Amino acid sequence: MTDIVTYKPSPDELAYTFGGREPVRRVRPGTVVELYTEDCFGGRVRTVDDLPSVVCEFPYLNPVTGPFHVEGAEPGDTLAVHFVSITPARDWAVSSTFPHFGALTGTHTTATLHPPLDELVWRYDVDLAAGRVRYHARRGDYSVEMPLDPMHGTAGVAPGAFESRMTIVPDVHGGNMDTPELRAGVTAYFGVNVPGALFALGDGHCRQGDGEVCGTGVEAAMNTVIILDLIKGVPTPTPRLETDAALMSIGSARPLEDAYRMSQHDLVTWTAALAGLDELDAYQLVSQAGQAPVGNVCDPNYTMLARLEKRYLPTAEIYAGTHDRLRGVAGSLHS
Amino acid sequence: MTDIVTYKPSPDELAYTFGGREPVRRVRPGTVVELYTEDCFGGRVRTVDDLPSVVCEFPYLNPVTGPFHVEGAEPGDTLAVHFVSITPARDWAVSSTFPHFGALTGTHTTATLHPPLDELVWRYDVDLAAGRVRYHARRGDYSVEMPLDPMHGTAGVAPGAFESRMTIVPDVHGGNMDTPELRAGVTAYFGVNVPGALFALGDGHCRQGDGEVCGTGVEAAMNTVIILDLIKGVPTPTPRLETDAALMSIGSARPLEDAYRMSQHDLVTWTAALAGLDELDAYQLVSQAGQAPVGNVCDPNYTMLARLEKRYLPTAEIYAGTHDRLRGVAGSLHS
Amino acid sequence: MTDIVTYKPSPDELAYTFGGREPVRRVRPGTVVELYTEDCFGGRVRTVDDLPSVVCEFPYLNPVTGPFHVEGAEPGDTLAVHFVSITPARDWAVSSTFPHFGALTGTHTTATLHPPLDELVWRYDVDLAAGRVRYHARRGDYSVEMPLDPMHGTAGVAPGAFESRMTIVPDVHGGNMDTPELRAGVTAYFGVNVPGALFALGDGHCRQGDGEVCGTGVEAAMNTVIILDLIKGVPTPTPRLETDAALMSIGSARPLEDAYRMSQHDLVTWTAALAGLDELDAYQLVSQAGQAPVGNVCDPNYTMLARLEKRYLPTAEIYAGTHDRLRGVAGSLHS
């Protein structure tokens, strides 16, 4: 019998950190959670005239829904989060430049003497039925359609060491990784740092380019269904993803090569463990067969993924079959 | 009437720099060149017992074939190089770790007090007919097949400003970009810096993972057919690639975020020019539709690509149709 | 009439974060605080046989004393902390390598496949009267004396945005900046993020080289006297230091050039404001007259300082003369 919990936060229930918050719900492992996430602007940017720097107030940015306390989760365990579906909640979405934020601008840390680039908002049409979003240029009448590919930019658990972190920061607890790989059909794994794990989710994008170069995706509120599950006694050093076809390790750091190193290092050592390979043999295998999807190159830490097709690890037991099991549960929900 | 030139360098004709070399051949724009490239080890690593640090001698590493002088090429022009075919020349290929080289080791610049990792060689079986390479673990009997996906790691022209650079360095003249996107069917564009452009090519890989994390791909000698063409009066600020489906801009720098920035900056400004878009509108379009294939994260500069599907630029005139034209020439060669 | 508060924490009163803690004392602006700080190892490393990775337990590292609530401090104000004296509390101090920590080793983020360097402890003799510490090699009988130059590696206030951060992290709230410039005679300025500011202090070093290359200084418990003062209505964007001779702005970030940029950017804009200069004129002045003391190149963020002699700003009113006033108070304490 599967527990199903439905949760739509009121505005004052939204969270702006991982850690330092009381849970909004307590659930048992295996619970299906149907939840709503607001967009990164708190839903305040609705037209091209709603400038984020005017209508939003720091630090009330990038709200997340949660946290959810998973019963029995303890440091040293792994939280498995299967994404059953991610559905844009509106027929529009927005993106913007933001002063001193993004990859092709001076920023708070890459400090320059330039004045900020113009702050502009783009409003996208979202066509769920057709699976499309439509871009409209602001200066001219250029317009193109792109495939809808919904994802969550921000997902994670409470960090360890008594920390709490702004939701905009990605790190080993997850957070604002902003990877297009976090889409429906994926199982995400997070190491548990505090009792209950305290998972939270937000920052839906209808789609996003690699690196989120201007600093924002096609930002949208989402109706999302996940399954929260628990793997006892198995630690996970950095966030990982599993699809039907592939494994991915996620690294978040600066400079970007360190995000690359962290993700590749985890994939190499994980591959060695899964395949019974010597570490240098796994290094070689990943060097030739591995991929490196880019997450974000704009947030306080940058994010890269290291990806390996599961067919290169035919005998691997991955988290005791958790992904396949949760896929099965997800399938049963649709029937 | 198409000129066809065939060139297989003798060992003492191999080049180890871009720039500072006399051309090996002078060709007219539009010439088809059938050439041979030696592998990055100069063909000296043939078994797992041939350690690169023993059998190779610095700076005689990563030889290139060329340079080719293209008649009429002048600074301010663009050299177009269409890759007709890239065919491994042997039924084996090799890869290795190398002391203090690679992404998951201390290096000359990321200097640490660690002794080097073990130097190991892996020998791959190459099955041209089946389109496969086979990996064998060194420590254990693990073995898997991977798809053959031949590419050149090193391609470029002489740099400007009277420089000559080791072939292992990627920069705005091209060089050792080590991107798997440089495969058959692609047209590469390089800005010309010196009369004749002085194009050279080498470092074939049967395939390579993103970033070439251990420092080497599946290294192989190649029989490669290219067409060298010239676009007069059109500058190209950084190497670019065009396929039937997409445009790519290449950035090479450290830290890795600067390679990302350079590639995205060129793609954004190029997109603005091709589509008649405002620069910020192009920034937004690339932010949502763009991809960021990773080249190398191990060489003296790191390399990233920014990629946009041509369907988002339906009206664009790209280098006056050069790619389609060269595709046509290439097709006629097979008949 | 000056308030004087004395506080020596019991071991269970030590704090391991900035933010997320109740204050240990509430003081009025202008209060002199005589406090004790434990060393970064919590005092558990006393001999060369006490390996930090064995005797210390994560996250109980780098304890700080505090936080102190300064009455009336609100976001937007500046906390001024004058360091009257910093006195080693014992006649010995320790330093060590630590697995995967430091600048010349692979780390958690600069992830490599190397095993850690040897973990070694060095025990220094501290001669307060002579103003000297003595280094002894571990492998051989080499020994030299160095000047005592006591400083605090860790000082700061609670961060904003509901965050709490491990004490080992330096950022705009202060934290583990590990700069030898934070010595007696200096006034440090911190922007206030939360009511009461919540200042805490720790990580005393008898001395430290630039960058703290191995990851630790000459670590020591300290008896330290500070004056906590408040400047209402004046914000401070990043930590700053003032001495009798110079101003300094502190930047903490990765990569290291961003720490440089942040510190120089703050010094340039501060100089422009203090001297009534155009920003580019201030940029030029700092470019020729400025210095860049290196803080740490080993912590989660790296730290650099930008320094300008006050003689280049002869008419400047710096925080309304706070430093000179606190110097006066400090002088009166000795009499």
Place this chain on the structure above:
Amino acid sequence: MTDIVTYKPSPDELAYTFGGREPVRRVRPGTVVELYTEDCFGGRVRTVDDLPSVVCEFPYLNPVTGPFHVEGAEPGDTLAVHFVSITPARDWAVSSTFPHFGALTGTHTTATLHPPLDELVWRYDVDLAAGRVRYHARRGDYSVEMPLDPMHGTAGVAPGAFESRMTIVPDVHGGNMDTPELRAGVTAYFGVNVPGALFALGDGHCRQGDGEVCGTGVEAAMNTVIILDLIKGVPTPTPRLETDAALMSIGSARPLEDAYRMSQHDLVTWTAALAGLDELDAYQLVSQAGQAPVGNVCDPNYTMLARLEKRYLPTAEIYAGTHDRLRGVAGSLHS
């Protein structure tokens, strides 16, 4: 009997690369060379109305005087260059911003969509007798004096591996290190890569702040006296400096932490060799006693130095006493 050579290049004799040039003079080891260096603008920026981007033409920037062939110098040897005196040749000097160059601006590699900062020239008065330069603000009448502290930004030998590099690039062959430590009284050591070493010198600064944050120092033509000497059979892996009081190792790389790592790594291993210390003992000694002067944070590679007082190495034989010997020769020249 000391050879003395005097050389003032005509404009068409100036060099713009290290490597790829014929020597202007051949000298015996021990020769005193009295030479003239033009400023980085080739002397074309003489007033605040001479904008570098207008009056200078790429790649004719940052000219050097030389190269000098030192007889008998072979790869594996060390070239010792003692700086006897560095004297500004005019009673004025200039500095400037330059489009997309400097630390607080978007650049070619840290590519942003910002338009360049304003290009401004500052003209300094140089008072040799008083040992002062005078800064004048461009926008307002602010003016201050700073001490004259003449140095050369660019010094080095031909690189190895058949490379030639623009003079603006610092690397292991030297080049545009832009460190204020390269002043009179210093002996610089360079590893020899090609027969004759091919030493060249340029880019004099009347003074410079740490990091040369705006991209240029107080640029001046110089009359400089050096002694070129040779240490046979002793390799030098990266440029080093020696003063009467200290040793310095120089690292040039990006990101800046790698320049730090390279310089510290060389100093640690050199210290171990000089003092007969274990490498980790040397690591510890440098961690507590070492300094890290900042060179440039604006050039194609960034430069940092690692510095250790010689008093910590009382028994060290440093390049067989070369510095003291050349100091003696220099002293004899003045008499």
